[in-house]
Amino acid sequence: MPQPDPRDLARPGTLDLRQRARDLDRLTEHGVDVLVVGGGATGAGIALDAAARGLTVALCERTDLAAGTSRWPSALGSGGLRRPARGQVGAARQRARERAVLMRVTAPHLVRRLPFLVPDVAGRQVSALAELGGRLGDAARVSVRGGRGSLPGTGRVGAEGVGRLLPAVRPGRGGVVFWGGQLEDDARLVVALARTAAAFGARVLTGATVTGVDGGTVGLSVDGTPTAVRAGVVVNAAGVEVQQLAPDVGLAPVREVHLVVPAARLGRPIAALTVPLPGSRTTSVVALPQPGGLVHLGVTDEPVAGPVPDEVAEPGDAEVGRLLAAVNAVLAVPLQPADVVGAFAGLRPGTRAGGAADLSRQALSWDGPVLTVVGGELPTYRATAAEVVDAVVDRLGRGARRSPTARLPLVGAAPERVLARVDAPARLVHRYGTEAPVVAALGDELVVEGREETVGELRFGVRFEGARTVADLLDRRTRTGLVTSDRERAVAVAGAVLAEV
Numbered sequence: 389m390p391q392p393d394p395r396d397l398a399r400p401g402t403l404d405l406r407q408r409a410r411d412l413d414r415l416t417e418h419g420v421d422v423l424v425v426g427g428g429a430t431g432a433g434i435a436l437d438a439a440a441r442g443l444t445v446a447l448c449e450r451t452d453l454a455a456g457t458s459r460w461p462s463a464l465g466s467g468g469l470r471r472p473a474r475g476q477v478g479a480a481r482q483r484a485r486e487r488a489v490l491m492r493v494t495a496p497h498l499v500r501r502l503p504f505l506v507p508d509v510a511g512r513q514v515s516a517l518a519e520l521g522g523r524l525g526d527a528a529r530v531s532v533r534g535g536r537g538s539l540p541g542t543g544r545v546g547a548e549g550v551g552r553l554l555p556a557v558r559p560g561r562g563g564v565v566f567w568g569g570q571l572e573d574d575a576r577l578v579v580a581l582a583r584t585a586a587a588f589g590a591r592v593l594t595g596a597t598v599t600g601v602d603g604g605t606v607g608l609s610v611d612g613t614p615t616a617v618r619a620g621v622v623v624n625a626a627g628v629e630v631q632q633l634a635p636d637v638g639l640a641p642v643r644e645v646h647l648v649v650p651a652a653r654l655g656r657p658i659a660a661l662t663v664p665l666p667g668s669r670t671t672s673v674v675a676l677p678q679p680g681g682l683v684h685l686g687v688t689d690e691p692v693a694g695p696v697p698d699e700v701a702e703p704g705d706a707e708v709g710r711l712l713a714a715v716n717a718v719l720a721v722p723l724q725p726a727d728v729v730g731a732f733a734g735l736r737p738g739t740r741a742g743g744a745a746d747l748s749r750q751a752l753s754w755d756g757p758v759l760t761v762v763g764g765e766l767p768t769y770r771a772t773a774a775e776v777v778d779a780v781v782d783r784l785g786r787g788a789r790r791s792p793t794a795r796l797p798l799v800g801a802a803p804e805r806v807l808a809r810v811d812a813p814a815r816l817v818h819r820y821g822t823e824a825p826v827v828a829a830l831g832d833e834l835v836v837e838g839r840e841e842t843v844g845e846l847r848f849g850v851r852f853e854g855a856r857t858v859a860d861l862l863d864r865r866t867r868t869g870l871v872t873s874d875r876e877r878a879v880a881v882a883g884a885v886l887a888e889v
Contacts, residue, residue, distance in 0.1 A: 399823065400799045401583030403592055403854030405889065411446070411591035412610060419618030420444040420591065421787070422780055423606055424625055425598045425633065427453045429574070429766045431625035432581035433773035433793075439588035440796060441777060441788035446619070447590055448608065450597040452860045453582050454575035456627045456734065480528040486768045487569050488534035489794050494770065495801050497821035498577055501539060502570040503659040504674070505553050507563035509718045510663045515564045518662070519544065522566030539567040555655025558720045565659065572679065572818050574766060575864040579853050580798040581769075587799065594854055598622070601633065601758050621780050624760040628696045628735045634760040637753060640738040641696055645703045646686040647711055648730030648870055653723060654683055665714055673714040679815065680840050682729075682871070685711050692735060703731045730871045737762050752779060759783075770794070799823065815840055820848070836877045841866045846885040858882040 420443075424435045427449025435447040449455070491499045506518035522542030529535040545553070546562045553565070571577060586592050599607035599614070606619050624633045628641045651657065654675060661675035665687055676684045703711075708725060716722035750764035750772050759779060764772040774791035781787040800821030802810075810817050812824035820827050830844035830851075849855035849865030861882040862869035869875040 399583075399826065399852050401585070401587035402852050403583060403586060404851055405856070407586075408593060408854065411593055412596075415446050415591045415593070415617050416615055418444075419604075420446045421620045421784060422446070422623060422777075423448060423598070423617070423619035423621070424623045425449075426456075426625035426627055426629075427451075427578070427582065427592075427594060428456050428625070428627055429454075429578050429581065429769040430627075430761060430764055430772055431623075432578050432585060433769040434623055434625055434761075434776050435590045435592070436581050436585035436588065436796075437770075437773040437777040437791050437793050438780060438787070439585050439590040440792050441781065443777075443780070443784070443787045445585065445588075445590040446617070447582060447585060447592045448596040448598055449594045452594050452856070452864060453592075453854065454578035454864050456629075477524075477528060480525055481532055482771055483765075483767055484525070484529040484535045484538075485532040486771055488529075488532065488538045489770060490767070491538055491569055492534055493795060493797055493801070494793075495577055495580060495798050495821075496804055497801060497807050497818055498572045498580070499569045500572065500818075501567060502677075503540075503553060503565045503567055504662050505545075505550065505557075505563050505565050505659045506662045507550055507554070507557050507718050508561040509558045509563075514664055518566065519564040522564060525566065539569070542566040553659035554657045554661050556653070556657070556719050556721065557661070558718060568660075570660075570676070571766075573867065575867075576819055577766075577798075579865070580800060583853065584796070584798045592854065594856065598633065601756070604757060620757070620784050622758045623776060623780065624758055625776075628737045630737065630760050630762055631696070633758060634753070634755055636755075637760050637762055638751070639696070639762055641692045641735045642738050643692050643700075643733060643735055644686065645707050645711065645733045646684050646731065647703065647708060647728045648732075649683050649685065649723060649727050650729065651677060651681045651683045653727050654719075656681075657683065661715065661718070663714055663718055666710070666717075673711055675715055678867075679818070680867070685715055687711060687714075696735065700733050700735055703733050707733075729873070732870065750775070752776065754779075754783075816845075819845075823848075823852075826852075835866070835868055835881050836874045839868060839874055841868050841878075843881065843885065846882055847888070850885060850889055856886075858886065861885065 422438045422443050422445045424431050424447045435445050439445045506515045508515045526541045545565055547560055550557055550563045582592050595611050597609045599609050601622050604618050606617050608615050608617055624630050657677050662672050665671045665673050673687045712723050751762045753760050761776050770793055800823045802822050810824055812828045816824035816827050827844050827848045830847040833843045835841045845866050846861050849861050855861050855865050862878055868878045
C-alpha cells in the first residue's frame with residue numbers, strides 16, 4: 389500500500405504560512421479575550437493555559453518562538469542546589485513538582501534523567517555543601533505528588549565512579565552525585581507549547597510586534613504593516629523586553645553565557661559536571677552533555693548593570709577565560725580556548741529581592757488592561773502560566789477557574805511505553821515524540837556531514853512548526869547553528885528547504 393505524502397498529513401496545531409495568514413485575518417476581524425506578548429516558554433505556556441480554559445487567545449512574538457531566553461538548550465528541568473542551600477524550600481518544592489509533571493505528562497519524550505557530579509577535587513567543603521543541598525532537594529522532591537519515583541537520590545561515589553561519569557576529572561578522589569531532569573532542547577518544548585495552544589484554537593503569530601495598548605485596542609505591526617486588534621486583556625510576557633509595554637516595572641536582568649566544546653575533550657561524559665564559579669558560594673558552572681557529541685559550559689546569574697541592551701554581545705575573551713578556568717580547576721587536561729567551537733549569551737529577566745536578582749520568583753502587576761509578568765524560570769513555566777491565567781480569568785469574569793495543564797500532554801507527548809514503540813530513529817523520538825515517523829518520512833539526508841540533523845527536520849520545521857527564516861531552522865528548530873562552522877555549511881540547505889514552500 390503506498391505511503392501518504394507527509395505534507396498531506398494533518399498534524400495537531402500545525403503552524404505554517406497559510407495558517408499564519410488565517411490567524412491574522414481572524415484576529416483582526418474578531419479580536420480575542422487574551423493577547424499574549426512574547427513567544428518564550430512563559431508566553432507560550434500562558435497561551436496554552438488560557439486557550440485550554442476556553443478563552444480566545446492570540447500569541448504575538450516579534451521574531452520567532454523561543455528566540456529569546458528560551459532558545460538556549462542548557463536550561464534544566466532539574467532540582468538544582470541553590471534553592472535548597474539558600475533555604476528556598478517552597479521554590480525547591482515547586483520545581484520538583486513541575487519537573488515531575490514535565491517528565492510524566494507534559495513532555496516525557498523531551499526530558500531525561502541526568503546525574504550531576506560535584507567532585508571532591510573542587511574542594512571537600514564544596515562537595516559537602518553540594519551533598520547537603522542535594523539531600524534537601526531530595527526531601528523537597530519526595531514531598532510533592534509524583535516526585536518520589538521521578539529521580540534517584542543524592543549519594544556519594546568513589547574515585548572509580550567519578551572516572552566512569554566524567555573521565556576528564558582529575559583522578560584519585562570521589563564526589564557527590566545529585567539528579568535532575570535535562571531537557572532535550574528548550575526550544576522544542578516552546579514550539580510544542582505553541583502548537584498545542586494552536587490546537588486549542590490560539591492564534592500564533594510570529595513576526596508580530598505589539599506597538600502599544602490603548603484601552604481594549606492593541607497596536608500591532610506584522611511584517612512591518614501596522615494594524616489594530618481588540619483584546620480584553622494583554623499579558624506582557626516579553627522577558628527582558630517587558631519594559632517596552634510596562635516602563636515602570638522593576639526588572640533585574642542577568643546575563644547567561646555558554647561555551648560549546650566537543651564532548652571528546654571531556655572524555656564523553658555521561659554526567660553533568662558542576663563546579664563553583666570562583667569567588668561565589670551559590671553560583672556554579674555546569675558542563676552539560678548534549679546530544680550530538682557536544683558539551684555546553686554555562687553560567688547564569690551574572691547581573692547586568694544599566695539599561696537592557698538592544699543586542700546581547702557574544703561572550704568576550706574574559707568571560708570565556710573565566711568559564712574555562714572554573715572547569716579547568718578540576719580537569720586532568722585543561723581545556724584551551726581553541727577547544728571552544730561555539731559560544732552564545734543571553735539575558736534572563738529576574739526580579740529584585742534582597743538587593744540581588746532572583747530568577748525563581750515571578751512578579752505580576754496590572755496597568756489598566758495590561759498584566760505584566762516578570763521572573764520565573766523555564767522549569768516552572770506551567771505554574772507561572774496557571775497563576776497568570778487565574779488573574780486573567782478573575783479580571784474577565786469568564787474562563788475555567790482551574791488550570792487543566794498538569795494533565796495535558798503536548799503534541800508528540802506520550803507515556804514511555806508508547807514512545808518505545810514509535811517506528812522511527814530514537815534520536816527523532818527524543819525530539820518529536822509520536823510525530824517522529826512524519827519527520828523521518830520527510831527526508832533522512834544529513835544537513836551537515838558529521839552531524840545528526842536531517843533535511844526532514846528542516847522540512848517539518850517549515851511545514852508544521854512555523855519556521856520562516858534560516859535562523860528559525862538552524863538556531864531553534866534544530867541546533868545546527870550553535871557550532872559556527874556547521875552553521876556556515878548548513879545555510880544553503882536551510883535556504884533550499886524554505887524555497888520548497
